[in-house]
Amino acid sequence: MTSLLAVSDHVPSGRVPVEVLGEELGLTPMQVRIFRRYHGLGEVSRDEGGSLLDLLRGAAAGLVALRGREHLVRYVLHARSFPTVVPYPHDPVRELCAELGLDAGVPVFSVGHHACASGLLAIDAAGRLLAADGDPDALALVLAGEKAFTPEAAAVPGSSFFGEGAGACLVSASGGRDRVLAYAVDLRGEFDTVADRPELESEFQRIYGEALAAVVRAAVERAGLSLERVTAVLPHNVNRVAWHQVCRVLGYPRERVVLEHVPTVGHVFCADHFLNHRTARQRGLLRPGEPYVMAAAGAGRGATFAAMVLQH
Amino acid sequence: MSARTLLPPDAAASPSHPRWGVRRAARLAFPEPSALAADPVHAARLRRYLADLLAPYGLRPDPIVGGQSYGEMAEALIGAVVPAGEQVDLLVLAHSVPDLAPGRATACRLGHVCPGGPLSFAVTDQGGTAASTALRLLAAYADSAGLRRALLLVVEQDRLPYDPGVPVALPAVSRGVALLFGDPLPGERPLRVDPAATARPGTGPWWELAGRVAAR
Numbered sequence: 001m002t003s004l005l006a007v008s009d010h011v012p013s014g015r016v017p018v019e020v021l022g023e024e025l026g027l028t029p030m031q032v033r034i035f036r037r038y039h040g041l042g043e044v045s046r047d048e049g050g051s052l053l054d055l056l057r058g059a060a061a062g063l064v065a066l067r068g069r070e071h072l073v074r075y076v077l078h079a080r081s082f083p084t085v086v087p088y089p090h091d092p093v094r095e096l097c098a099e100l101g102l103d104a105g106v107p108v109f110s111v112g113h114h115a116c117a118s119g120l121l122a123i124d125a126a127g128r129l130l131a132a133d134g135d136p137d138a139l140a141l142v143l144a145g146e147k148a149f150t151p152e153a154a155a156v157p158g159s160s161f162f163g164e165g166a167g168a169c170l171v172s173a174s175g176g177r178d179r180v181l182a183y184a185v186d187l188r189g190e191f192d193t194v195a196d197r198p199e200l201e202s203e204f205q206r207i208y209g210e211a212l213a214a215v216v217r218a219a220v221e222r223a224g225l226s227l228e229r230v231t232a233v234l235p236h237n238v239n240r241v242a243w244h245q246v247c248r249v250l251g252y253p254r255e256r257v258v259l260e261h262v263p264t265v266g267h268v269f270c271a272d273h274f275l276n277h278r279t280a281r282q283r284g285l286l287r288p289g290e291p292y293v294m295a296a297a298g299a300g301r302g303a304t305f306a307a308m309v310l311q312h
Numbered sequence: 313m314s315a316r317t318l319l320p321p322d323a324a325a326s327p328s329h330p331r332w333g334v335r336r337a338a339r340l341a342f343p344e345p346s347a348l349a350a351d352p353v354h355a356a357r358l359r360r361y362l363a364d365l366l367a368p369y370g371l372r373p374d375p376i377v378g379g380q381s382y383g384e385m386a387e388a389l390i391g392a393v394v395p396a397g398e399q400v401d402l403l404v405l406a407h408s409v410p411d412l413a414p415g416r417a418t419a420c421r422l423g424h425v426c427p428g429g430p431l432s433f434a435v436t437d438q439g440g441t442a443a444s445t446a447l448r449l450l451a452a453y454a455d456s457a458g459l460r461r462a463l464l465l466v467v468e469q470d471r472l473p474y475d476p477g478v479p480v481a482l483p484a485v486s487r488g489v490a491l492l493f494g495d496p497l498p499g500e501r502p503l504r505v506d507p508a509a510t511a512r513p514g515t516g517p518w519w520e521l522a523g524r525v526a527a528r
Contacts, residue, residue: 001320001321001322002320002321051368078437080436082414082415083410083411083414083415083416083417083418083434083436084361084365084410084411084414084415085365086365086369087365087366087369087371087474087476087477088408088409088410088472088476088480089408089439089476089478089480090369090476090478091437091439093437094439107438107441107445108437108438109435109436109437109438109442109445110434110435110436110437110438111433111434111435112417112419112433112434112436113405113417113418113419113420113432113433113434114417114420114433115417115420118433121433124318124320125433125449125452127320127321128321128449128452128453128456128457129448129449129452131320131321131322131452131456132321132448132451132452132455132456147368149364149365149368150360150361150364150365151360151364152357152360152361152415153415173321173322179320180320181319181320182317182318182319182320183317183318183320184315184316184317184318185315185316185318185431186314186315186316187420187423187424187429187431187432188420188424189420189421189422189423189424189425189432190424192416192417192420192421192424214314214315215315218314218315218317219315219317221317222317222318222319298417298420302416302417302418302420302421303420304417304420305315
C-alpha cells in the first residue's frame with residue numbers, strides 16, 4: 001500500500017506584500033484590498049535570485065530519511081503546476097539527483113497537467129510504479145515546488161498569489177507511515193479556455209466550492225470512512241474564503257483545515273500539502289492511526305479537483 | 313463529470329490479463345503549423361512566458377514562427393485510434409520538447425474530449441524517454457486501478473523557439489503516435505510491449521511500433 005516514509009518542505013525567508021505584487025501585476029488597489037481582507041492573503045514567499053534547483057534542494061535537505069537510502073530510490077517525480085518551468089533541455093531535477101547521490105540510471109521525470117493538484121497525482125503514480133516493480137524496499141522521491149517566474153505563474157486570477165517554496169516526500173509501496181487509503185480526482189477540461197472566456201471564469205468560480213467538497217467526500221467514502229473521523233484537512237493554500245466555503249458545504253470544522261500559511265506564504269504551487277503536513281504534525285492534528293485528507297483544486301487553463309485520504 | 317476514485321495498489325489489485333496490450337495504433341506527421349500558432353493573443357502571451365522563462369538562463373526567445381499545439385496533435389490522434397462507441401479509462405500524454413502552449417494543462421483538456429472521460433495526465437522532462445515511463449505507468453494503473461482501456465499519446469514537435477545554450481536534438485518533423493491498450497476483444501491479438509525495449513529518445517520507436525500494429 002502506498003505510504004509516505006518521510007515528508008519535508010522548504011520555504012525561503014523572503015516575503016513580498018500582496019500590495020507590491022498587485023502593482024507589478026497591474027491590479028487595482030480595490031482588487032488588492034479584496035485579496036488581503038476577503039481572501040486572507042498578506043504576503044508571499046520569494047527566493048530572490050534563487051533558482052528552482054535551490055528550492056528543490058532545500059526541500060530534499062529536510063528528508064533525513066533519505067540519507068543512507070539513496071540506493072533504494074527507483075523513481076524521481078517532479079509534480080508540476082505549470083508544465084514548462086525551465087528552458088528545454090535544462091533539467092535541474094536531474095542535477096539535484098546527482099547532488100543527492102542517486103543512481104544515474106533512475107528515471108527522473110515530471111508528472112502534471114493537473115495544475116496544483118499534480119502533487120497528489122505524483123504520490124499516487126509513484127506508489128503504483130513501486131507496487132508494479134514488486135521490490136518492498138524500493139522508494140520514490142516526489143518533489144514539488146516552482147518559481148513564480150512570470151505573471152502567469154505569479155497569481156491565480158481573482159483567487160491567489162503563488163509563493164515560492166518546495167516540498168518533498170519519500171514514497172514506499174510497503175511502508176506503514178502515512179498510508180494512502182484512497183484518491184479521488186475530477187478533471188474538468190471544459191475550463192481549458194477559461195483565461196480567454198469570462199463566462200467560463202464565472203462558471204468556474206460558481207462550481208469551485210461544491211466541486212472541491214465533492215471530491216473530498218468521494219475520497220473519504222471510497223476509503224470506507226465518514227468525514228467525522230477525518231482529523232485534519234491539508235489544503236492547497238489558495239485562500240481562506242474558498243476553504244471556508246468548502247467547510248460549509250461539507251459541514252467540516254474550519255479550525256481543522258490547515259490555513260496558517262495562506263496569509264504569510266501564499267499558494268506554493270504543488271508543495272502546499274508538504275508544508276501543511278509539517279504544520280499539522282506540529283499542531284497535533286495528525287494522530288497515529290487516524291485518517292486525514294490532502295486536497296487541492298488546480299486552476300488555470302484546465303481545472304482539476306483532487307483529494308487523497310491518508311492514515312497517519 | 314463525476315470524480316474517479318482509486319484505491320491504492322494492494323487493495324485494488326486485479327489479476328493482469330495475460331493478453332493486455334496494444335489493440336490499435338495510429339501515427340501521424342504534422343508538417344504544417346498548428347492553428348494556435350496563428351493566434352495573435354496566444355503569440356503575445358507566449359512571448360512573455362518565454363522571455364521570463366529564459367531570462368534567468370541568460371537566454372532570449374527567437375521570433376516565434378509556427379510550432380505545434382500538442383492539444384491539436386493529440387485530438388487528431390484520438391480521433392484516429394479510438395473506435396466509435398469505445399471508451400477510454402486512462403490517457404497519458406508523453407513528450408520532451410515543450411508544447412507551443414507551455415502553460416496549458418493539455419492532458420486535462422484531452423480527458424474532456426476523449427470518449428470515456430479518462431483519468432488523464434502528462435509525463436514529461438525525461439530526456440526524450442518520457443514515453444517509456446508513461447508506458448510503465450499505463451501498465452501499473454491497468455493492473456492496480458482497473459483502468460485497463462488505456463491510451464498512450466507520444467508527441468514531439470520539431471521546433472524550439474530559442475537557442476537553449478546547450479546541445480539539443482530536435483526531431484526532423486513533428487510527429488505523434490497513439491497506442492490504444494486493453495484486453496482483447498473477440499478476434500483481437502493485442503501486442504505486448506516491453507517498456508525497456510522502447511527506451512530510446514523521441515517518437516522513433518513508437519512510430520515503428522505503430523507500424524507493426526497496423527501491419528498485423
